[in-house]
Amino acid sequence: MRAGEGVIAAADAANRDPEVFADPDRLSPERPANHHVAFGFGVHQCLGQQLARLELQIAYPALLRRFPRMKLATDIAQLRFRDEMPVYGVDTLPVTW
Numbered sequence: 001m002r003a004g005e006g007v008i009a010a011a012d013a014a015n016r017d018p019e020v021f022a023d024p025d026r027l028s029p030e031r032p033a034n035h036h037v038a039f040g041f042g043v044h045q046c047l048g049q050q051l052a053r054l055e056l057q058i059a060y061p062a063l064l065r066r067f068p069r070m071k072l073a074t075d076i077a078q079l080r081f082r083d084e085m086p087v088y089g090v091d092t093l094p095v096t097w
């Protein structure tokens with residue numbers, strides 16, 4: 001690194017550190033928080049994180065209560081993932097219930 005050059009740190013890489021998070025590529029909702037940095041860290045830490053946490057804690061149980069038999073309506077290999085954006089996800093998620 002030369003003087004005057006900038007650095008962009010990829011916080012997501014920290015959440016995938018296998019020395020801190022066992023089996024880091026596995027989605028595990030019951031995983032302990034273990035000081036993750038999904039909401040950033042420091043002065044620019046996410047201002048909406050408490051709202052986001054509440055929405056997730058309320059919305060997922062409500063969805064599963066309303067549609068207990070909901071399941072994927074396509075082969076998982078058919079899903080198109082948004083891997084060209086900083087915020088990961090799927091373009092569409094077809095389900096049946």
Ligand code: HEM
Pocket residue numbers: 011037038039040041043044045046047048049051052
């Ligand atoms: C699961 C949902 C969310 C995730 C994973 C998330 C993640 C993040 C991350 C990683 C940052 C830091 C970016 C950086 O370091 O520059 C951030 C910043 C921010 N987030 Fe979120 N966020 C979420 C939801 C929300 C919601 C619901 C709101 C508002 C209602 C919100 C408002 C903000 C704002 C205003 C900042 C900028 C804070 C600053 O620069 O001082 N976020 N978010």
